[in-house]
Amino acid sequence: MSAALQAVKQFRIRELAPLLKADPKLSTARPKVLNPFLPHKNPESGRWAPPKYSLRRQAELIKSARASGLLHLLPPGPKLAPKTIEDASTSAQTSAEATEQAKWWTAAIEWDGEFKEKEVKGADVGNRLYAGKKRMFKGHKWERMADKRTWKRDMLMKHMSKRIARFKTVRGLGGALRLWRVLTGDCVL
Structure with missing residues (x-):
């Protein structure tokens, strides 16, 4: 057996x-x-x-x-x-x-003895824990802020190639302008 x-x-x-x-x-x-x-x-x-x-x-x-x-x-x-x-x-x-x-x-x-099954909202769709609640648990601050930071990062990265090109031209002009001033005597090293 x-x-x-x-x-x-x-x-x-x-x-x-x-x-x-x-x-x-x-x-x-x-x-x-x-x-x-x-x-x-x-x-x-x-x-x-x-x-x-x-x-x-x-x-x-x-x-x-x-x-x-x-x-x-x-x-x-x-x-x-x-x-x-x-x-x-x-x-x-x-x-x-x-x-x-x-x-x-x-x-x-x-x-x-009678066993009564409890009806859990959301069990039919597979979401038993948060069924009937407005939002999920509080969570950590980095979890709550993740969407906002991702959106901000995406906005900054959208035109990054143009920003890099503009930075390089301005910095390059700034260096050339400083060299011109040193050569002309307007500025001392």
């Missing part, structure tokens, strides 16, 4: 064993089990309890389930959307896994 299949099997046994030990008749029915991927509210104290499995552990279980083709056996949660589970369950029913379906730990379960 592969490690991925073993991880999913251990997860299912860990979650179902206490329920089946308490009432063996539930093995034929579709039992309702508390979703370990979601936080739940304690009915006695009214306080919220965190999920039994962390997000990192959920991601590891999902990777294992994908590798072994048992994604439909996991409950929905933040790392696994209900739509993905539905797609996986339809593909699992069409595949030839009749031997695995006969085992008790692969039985259908109704997970208690």
Whole structure:
């Protein structure tokens, strides 16, 4: 048995064993089990309890389930959307896994707790971080000034060849004029 299949099997046994030990008749029915991927509210104290499995552990279980083709056996949660589970369950029913379906730990379960997916603006176009915002983050000053400096540099470089030619002629005339003044005696070196 592969490690991925073993991880999913251990997860299912860990979650179902206490329920089946308490009432063996539930093995034929579709039992309702508390979703370990979601936080739940304690009915006695009214306080919220965190999920039994962390997000990192959920991601590891999902990777294992994908590798072994048992994604439909996991409950929905933040790392696994209900739509993905539905797609996986339809593909699992069409595949030839009749031997695995006969085992008790692969039985259908109704997970208690509702997972609500958050709609993120801009996720459909690939811009989740800055969706709905007027501008991007503040950034460094050189990042904010880059466009202005680029525009100024382009304007200065536009007629640079004419400016260089004019500079050389004026400087050349200035040097010749100074030499003329020295030769005529108007200026002393």
